[in-house]
Amino acid sequence: MELTNGAEATVKLEGGYLTKDRVAKRYRLRELDERIRKERTKAESRLMSEARRLGIPTPIIYDVENSVIRMQYIPGTPLKHVINDELSERLGKLVGLLHTGGIIHGDLTTSNLILYNDRLYMIDFGLSFMNCGVEARGVDVHVLFQTFESTHHDHKSLTEAFCRGYRHVFTGADEVLDRVTEIEKRGRYA
Amino acid sequence: MKGTVLGIEGTAWNLSAAIVNEKDVIAEVTDTYSPATGGIHPREAAQHHARYASTVIRKVLEEAKRKGITPSDIDAIAFSQGPGLGACLRTVATAARMLAIKFNVPLVGVNHCLAHIEIGRWKTPARDPVTLYVSGANSQVLAYRMGRYRVFGETLDIGLGNAFDKFARSAGLSHPGGPKIEQLAKKSTNYIPLPYVVKGMDLSFSGLSTAATEALKRNSLEDVCYSLQETAFSMIVEVTERALAHTGKNEVLLAGGVGANMRLREMLDIMCSDRGVSFHVPEKRYMGDNGAMIAYLGLLMYSSGDVMSIENSHVNPNFRPDDVDVTWLE
Numbered sequence: 001m002e003l004t005n006g007a008e009a010t011v012k013l014e015g016g017y018l019t020k021d022r023v024a025k026r027y028r029l030r031e032l033d034e035r036i037r038k039e040r041t042k043a044e045s046r047l048m049s050e051a052r053r054l055g056i057p058t059p060i061i062y063d064v065e066n067s068v069i070r071m072q073y074i075p076g077t078p079l080k081h082v083i084n085d086e087l088s089e090r091l092g093k094l095v096g097l098l099h100t101g102g103i104i105h106g107d108l109t110t111s112n113l114i115l116y117n118d119r120l121y122m123i124d125f126g127l128s129f130m131n132c133g134v135e136a137r138g139v140d141v142h143v144l145f146q147t148f149e150s151t152h153h154d155h156k157s158l159t160e161a162f163c164r165g166y167r168h169v170f171t172g173a174d175e176v177l178d179r180v181t182e183i184e185k186r187g188r189y190a
Numbered sequence: 191m192k193g194t195v196l197g198i199e200g201t202a203w204n205l206s207a208a209i210v211n212e213k214d215v216i217a218e219v220t221d222t223y224s225p226a227t228g229g230i231h232p233r234e235a236a237q238h239h240a241r242y243a244s245t246v247i248r249k250v251l252e253e254a255k256r257k258g259i260t261p262s263d264i265d266a267i268a269f270s271q272g273p274g275l276g277a278c279l280r281t282v283a284t285a286a287r288m289l290a291i292k293f294n295v296p297l298v299g300v301n302h303c304l305a306h307i308e309i310g311r312w313k314t315p316a317r318d319p320v321t322l323y324v325s326g327a328n329s330q331v332l333a334y335r336m337g338r339y340r341v342f343g344e345t346l347d348i349g350l351g352n353a354f355d356k357f358a359r360s361a362g363l364s365h366p367g368g369p370k371i372e373q374l375a376k377k378s379t380n381y382i383p384l385p386y387v388v389k390g391m392d393l394s395f396s397g398l399s400t401a402a403t404e405a406l407k408r409n410s411l412e413d414v415c416y417s418l419q420e421t422a423f424s425m426i427v428e429v430t431e432r433a434l435a436h437t438g439k440n441e442v443l444l445a446g447g448v449g450a451n452m453r454l455r456e457m458l459d460i461m462c463s464d465r466g467v468s469f470h471v472p473e474k475r476y477m478g479d480n481g482a483m484i485a486y487l488g489l490l491m492y493s494s495g496d497v498m499s500i501e502n503s504h505v506n507p508n509f510r511p512d513d514v515d516v517t518w519l520e
Contacts, residue, residue, distance in 0.1 A: 007428070007435040026464055027457040028424045031381050107390040111436065127390060139346065143390035149512075150340035151436075183346065 008040075008126060013073055018059065022067040022126075037067040040126045045069050047103055047128040054101040056094050057121045074123065076116025083110055083152060085161040090120055092165025095141065098122070100170050104129050104136045108144035110151065134172070138179030141166070145180065191493040193265040196250070196289065197485025198243075200282030201274025201302045202326065203230050205239045207250040208481030209259060210489055215482045217253035218475075219246050229355055229365050230326075236277035243285040250481070264293055266497060268488020271299030272509030273327070279505035287500050296497035298488040302479075303328060303511040304339055306445035308490060309483035314470035316443045320433045322458070324426060325446035325479070326351035326366070329393060331426075331433045332511060334519065341512050342433040343391030350422055351448045353395035357418060360403045361411055371415045372451050378416035382409050388425050391432055398422060423454045427461050440467040447478040490518035 009022045022037040024030075045064045048071075052058045059072040079087060091113060098105060105112075106127030114121040131137075144162070148155035167173040191212050199206045208218035223238035225231060251261060269286035272279055283299075290297040307321045320342070321332045329345040348356070351368055358367020384401050387394040402418045430442060442462050448454065455471060462469035476483060491497070494517040 007432040025424075025428070025461070027427050027460040029381055029420050032383075032386070032420060032424060035383070036386060109390070109436070127388065139389050139392070143392060146341070146391065150335065150342055153336065186346070 016073065017062060018071050018073040020069045020071065041067045041069060043128055044125040047130070048125045050101065051098060051103055051122060051125065054097050054103070056097055057119045058125070059121065059123060074114045074116050074121045076114040076121065078111050079113035079115060079120070080110035080147075080151065082115055083158065085157055087115070087120065088158040088161035089165035091144075092162040092167075093169045094120060094122060094165075095144070095162075096166045096168065096170030096173065099137050099140070099172070099176070102130050102132045104131050104140045106140065106143075108140055109147040110144075111147075134175050134179050137172070137176045138183050141176060141180050142183045145184075191490065193489055193492055194259060194263050195266045195268050195298070195485045195489040195492055196247075196264050197268035197300065197481050197483075197488045198247070198282050198286050199270045199302070199305075199479050199481045199484045200239045200243075200278050201270045201272070201479060202278060203235050204479040205242055205246055205282070206479065206481035206484075207246045208485045209250055209254045209264070210482055210485040211259075212489065215485075216257055216259050217250045218480065218482050219249040219253065220481065221246050225365055227364075229359065230275075232275045232277050235275060236281045239278055239281040243281065247285065247289065261293055264295060266290075266296045266298050266488060266492040267293070268298040268300050268484050268491070269503075270302045270305070270484050271503070272506035273302060274505075274507060276505065276507040279507060283503060283505045287503060290500065296492065297500060297503050298491045298497050299503055299505075300484050300487045300491065301509055301511050301514050302484075303330065303332070304514060304516075305483035305487040307332060307339060307443065307511075308487045309476050309480075310443045310445050310470065310472050312486055313472045313476050314443065316441045316468070316470040318439060319441035319443035319470065320430060320437060320439050321443045321445055322426060322430045322449075323445040324350045324448035324454075326355065326448075328446060329395070329426065329448075330511070331391070331429050333433060333437050333439055334516070335437070337516055338514065339511050339516065341510070342436065343393065343429040346389065346392050346394045347396040348399070350395055350426065351446075353399040353422065354418070354448075356399045357402045357414075361406060361414075366447075368448060368451060371419060372453065374412050374415040375419045375453065378410070378412040380413045380416065381420060382413055382417040384417050384421045386421055386425060388428055391429055391436075393425050393429060395422065419451070419453055423451075423457050426454075427457045430458065431461050431465065434465060434467060442467060442469045444469070444471045445477065449477045450474060487518075494518045 063070040206220035331343040
């Protein structure tokens with residue numbers, strides 16, 4: 001069963017587990033396309049396991065082959081449909097843990113978190129990388145705040161709730177959140 | 191919607207005035223500042239606009255008159271309020287205020303980025319598209335949602351055209367760099383790996399521009415132009431596709447001067463057909479900066495009563511498209 005046909009990959013449910021296949025993009029040069037898909041598949045599986053070790057719920061990985069990852073299926077609700085201040089604060093804590101462990105998610109949107117059995121699972125580590133810099137962490141949070149702003153009506157209180165959770169678990173939070181404000185101003189015509 | 195609006199564009203190097211009504215563009219006159227060497231010099235661009243504003247406006251009024259439209263038919267004056275180069279914006283705003291007083295009609299301050307989208311919606315079949323707006327200074331992916339055009343992804347540093355121009359200058363090519371890079375790229379099929387920087391929905395081009403300049407030391411200009419185009423365009427097409435997946439919309443509209451590049455169009459076309467969505471490109475005169483788009487969005491805003499007083503007509507060099515409450519759509 002095909003679950004999603006996202007921008008990057010087709011995600012299928014087969015025999016109880018989930019297959020994520022990064023499909024070739026015909027618009028990109030083959031050489032460039034293969035490089036990107038391979039790099040992202042490798043990084044995704046590695047960093048997903050690493051995030052689990054930090055205490056962030058992520059799907060368990062069973063197998064990785066070329067541009068295909070087989071992993072545990074999380075049958076919950078995407079955060080974007082259920083987000084509220086309480087969940088946003090919990091999300092802040094998860095991102096705080098992730099950043100404490102030196103991981104940048106790279107694509108923090110409310111579609112990439114799943115609420116299942118009252119646990120918030122972080123998925124899609126396809127653009128993740130290791131980095132302990134304020135800048136990378138700031139961009140990570142900035143990308144999330146942009147989804148709040150572009151898709152959720154009450155983005156101000158969601159942002160505040162996120163910051164509460166983020167500050168709670170991550171000692172470098174204030175510096176990162178200051179940088180987020182700076183990044184917002186820095187973008188061309190921002 | 192009904193009315194006739196005179197609009198003036200002058201955010202950067204193009205000075206352009208147009209008169210439109212709800213049916214079509216009645217007249218348009220453009221005068222472009224082109225630097226003798228280097229890139230756009232903000233002060234010189236503004237001086238150019240100051241020097242030619244009266245000529246351009248006089249000519250557009252004459253052209254309209256030949257088609258039976260006189261100054262007394264004009265219902266409002268629109269101007270590019272931002273984003274753009276401050277000095278250029280102020281020059282054009284001054285001309286617009288003067289016309290509003292002279293013709294005793296309301297003034298409409300128009301967001302330049304939104305004008306690109308709206309003229310695309312007017313001149314192509316696109317109705318509710320994801321817009322990829324790529325020009326010298328801007329690189330944004332926008333879509334309408336709940337009363338505003340939201341920015342789904344954008345450059346974190348410089349615009350794509352600007353990145354091309356910077357590279358072109360360092361390679362000794364004259365301004366604007368884009369068309370020259372496109373021609374040189376056609377002569378190569380040898381891809382040199384360059385940094386591919388997509389951060390979620392956002393992009394970064396300044397490192398890519400620097401890496402391309404560095405690559406010139408070891409590779410031919412043609413190969414670097416080819417690789418630069420392939421990398422940069424793949425990045426923006428990827429972000430456009432992500433915005434489609436995120437919003438569930440099924441149309442893509444291309445806007446901005448960089449949209450003239452045929453390789454970019456080809457890549458977008460492939461992505462759209464693989465995804466089963468339609469792809470729309472306005473004719474070339476409406477792709478780059480033009481007066482018609484300012485006049486047209488001015489007309490939409492005027493029709494919904496969205497006008498301003500002279501006192502409140504300050505320009506805004508950092509005017510964000512997602513700061514505008516969209517009054518003209520259902």
